[in-house]
Amino acid sequence: MPTPGYVFKDGGTTPPAVEDANTAFRKRITTATTSTPTSHATRPITATSAAPLGQNTTTSHQLATGHHEIEGAAQRAGKEDRTTNLGWQANAVGVDTLVGGLPNDDLWTLMRRFNKQMYHVKAVPRPPPGGLDLVTAKEDDFSPDKLRANLERLYMTVIVGLIAFGKHIARLRSWREPRRTVAFAAAYFLAWILNLVVPTMLAFVIVLITVPQSRDFLFPPAPLALVDAKTGGVQKPKAGVLGSTDSVTGAPEKYKGEAVEQEASNMVSGIASVAISSAAGRHDQANPDPDGGSKALDKGAPDPTNLASSVADAQSSAQGGTPEHAHDKTKQPMEDQVWAQMRPAMHGIGQATDTWERIANALSPTPPFSENKRLQLGAIFVPILLLSLFVKAQWVVRGTTFFTGFAFFSDPLLQRGIHILNEKIPNWPEYLDLGNTLLKGVPTNAQLTLTLLRIGEANRAPLPPPPSSSHPPPDKPVHVDKHAITDSGLDASHSEIEDAITVDKPTGGEEAAHAEAESHKKKKGGFGAKVMGAFKGVTWGGVETKLTIDSAKAALGSRHAKDKLGVLPTKAEMKEKPTEGPVEFKARYDGRKGAVYVDSSVSPPSGRRPASPCVYFTTHLDGHENVESMPHDPTWAVAIADLAEIKKVGGLGWKGKLVVGWATDREVKDGIEIVTRDGRKYRAMAIAERDELFNRLIAMGQQVWESY
Structure with missing residues (x-):
């Protein structure tokens, strides 16, 4: 197995024949290819110099091939004119920092989620208005896989972020951190007395945007699963152990970000399971024998409402009601209407998640993207702050009510205006997209990942894949700094934190353990499990037979079988x-x-x-x-x-x-x-x-x- 740094020789280094022999680019290549291996007078050809950027390239291409102040293993490998293996077979063991300014764990988290999100790309002739490619096409069709991917992204970014925000608010309101709560309350009521609540809040937002250090100072971080959303105090993580710091349940994870990803997958599976339960009618009003033999049989039989969860598990393994009557005229129209609305709903979820990711990447940019966008975003609030010092609240209320009434009663006028815009400026909706205006040049996570991948390719050092393991994550608490948690103001002692993050030990002695084992044995060997096991065996035999038939068909020339x-x-x-x-x-x-x-x-x-x-x-x-x-x-x-x-x-x-x-x-x-x-x-x-x-x-x- 090659170790990180193993290189593969590419074929030939002859420049394209269409290049003019007198250009500096051609001379640089000629000098590098004719120099001896021991000569160090000239720098070998790199992927960057060998492929000058064209005119129709994006900010992503330019950043990937530009100079980087902080260099990782991928940037340093650009000094070689050959493909460098940075640890594709190492499975994250002994791999140096790949991209300067970004830990490998964060890089692999981005790549792992990128792999789930990207299915199909097409080349377009010119860059989009936002300056970054890999935007979602308007003609993108709906598919259940894409909807699932967008729902999982929504959870991992928006929902988890809102949960974290809610827990910070709970900590402030609980008065368990009196110094911080007193400071916030004093600032608010002082602004209220001076009639400066809105300017104070705007100034507060500007500080949070432009000064990253203020965020941890004003909102001290703590493991998400360790904070009770109701009391603001310490709670036992729902997973029973604090195995991760950025997940809602605190479940253990093998690699950073996997717990949140598993939560997202289970959330979507849970929604699907509820939908199937509603369609199947879990609570039958005509149940003939709630306490007798029917109930016992129901316990042993497989639950059809678990189909969504079973399908999700099968998909994970594969990748690493009542019939309607013919006279029902509502069935087909309603199904068509639902499926027709799925496409815009999927796009809406994707756009909302993209905007959230752009804002997050503007506030905390990842190299090689610039930090200036954070300052530009904060500067937008400055004129609003100045106006708030002079504009009376009554003016704002009257203006808002006027424009609300105008929008409600002037539909023909608005439709006429939209029609004129469509004729004069067909692409006018693009100018309303935040990604093309306020957040122009700020990437989504997918665009950021593509830029990082391009950095590796520009230096002929492809970024290795995320690590993987078939072993389950360890059921033990993740290392946390208890002093840092208590210093952040969280109302808990070291012993309370230790009790909350560690695994609960079973109580009740040998009898409880024996009863639990017997219960597990009964569940494992129940009637439903036996039926499913037999069906699984039959299905496995059918799969083997089908693959054998496909081999025979392929030998006869069948393209699908091949x-x-x-x-x-x-x-x-x-x-x-x-x-x-x-x-x-x-x-x-x-x-x-x-x-x-x-x-x-x-x-x-x-x-x-x-x-x-x-x-x-x-x-x-x-x-x-x-x-x-x-x-x-x-x-x-x-x-x-x-x-x-x-x-x-x-x-x-x-x-x-x-x-x-x-x-x-x-x-x-x-x-x-x-x-x-x-x-x-x-x-x-x-x-x-x-x-x-x-x-x-x-x-x-x-x-x-x-x-x-």
Whole structure:
């Protein structure tokens, strides 16, 4: 297994033939390629110098290739003219800080959530008004997976943030931190006496925005799960142990951010379960025997309302009512109406989450993004503060009521104005988007992640994937500084904090433990479990039979059957489970075993070879070694500059994927589809590290991407 810092030689460093021989760029490349290996007079070619930015690039491209004051391993690797492995096989062990100014745990959290959010991107001819690409397309269609991803994002950003805000308010109102509460109360009532409540609140907001140090001083941080939302005091985390500091339940986590992600997933599954419960009618008014045999049978039978939770579990394994009558004329129209409203609802949730993420990234920017946006955002409140000193409250009330009445009674006039705007300025709604005006140049988390990925690619040092482990998280408290918690003003002693964060030990002696074990045994071996176990075994046999039939169909030339070959890993592959990349990704094309290679060198087209950097598929593998240059006869090869569309595709249909994941407890290997500018399509399947290949391809070129 290569250690971090292992490098892969790319093929050739010849510059594109279209370059003028007298340009400084051409001279720099010629000097670097003709100098001896021991010469240090010139700097080797880097990905940045080998791929000068075009005119239609975004702020993200410019930041990725620019100078960074704080450098990490990815930026330092840019001094080499070859692909550097920064720890793709290390699983986070011994990996240096990858991007300067950002801890690896935060980077991997961004990447893990990015992988769940991004499915499909297309290149557009020009950057959006906001200056950053990877905005959601207006034509983006609705799908349940996208809705789930947006709901999970909403929880992880907006809902968790609001819960944290509510707990800070509870701490202030509880008077358990008297000094801080007295200071806030004195400032408020002094402003009330002087009739300066609004200016004082605006000044308070300006300070919070422009002075980051004031936030922790005015609102001392504490583990989210440790604070009671009602009393403002210390509580036992709902998970029974403080295993994470940024989650609502305090559940243990293997890597930073996983507890919140699991909470988001369970929240969506819970909502789906409630919806199914409502449709199924859990509380039947005609229950014939509430205390007799029917109740006992109901306990043993599988609960159909747990279908949503079971589906979520099956999907996780795969990725790492009453019938209506024919005369019912309301069924189809209502279903159509519901599905028609799902698309704007999904977009609304996504836009609200994007705005929240932009505000958060403006207040606490991540390198290489500038901190000036925070000052610009605070400056907007300054004129409002000055106006509040002179404008009377009566004027504000009368003005608000006037414009409310005008908006209510002037609908024909407003519709006429909108019609004129649509004729004169068709894209006028774009100028009302905060991302294109007030928060222009401030990224969402997805745009931030893409910029960080581009930093790695610009220096030929692809960022390694987030670490993973099949072991459950440790059921023990996370390390917290008890002195810091008490110093922050939280009304609790060290012993109280220790009691709250540690795992509760079982009480009752051996009898209680024996009773608990017997209860668990009965639940495990109940009637419903036996039925589901038998059904699962039958389903597993059917899956094996179906895959065998697909192999036979593939041998006869069936294209659909060929795409399914190798999607289910063997037991040997599951046992080894090696991490592939950053150059080689084992895959299948047209049913044949091979690998997709990413060549980040710079070379002109030659014969069947496109200009590099490029991506290609070949069946010529050198065992566990990486191919150092493209073979003469790749199955297909595409220049990175020619990529027009990249899409994640499933190895199985979504229903088949859920069934296979539930029945086999194996991760289904998916694929990726590449579309070139001239319309050619290539689909590589059975890729274990599909997300990592997708990330490399969208981060390497100068395309301006739009998300679908």
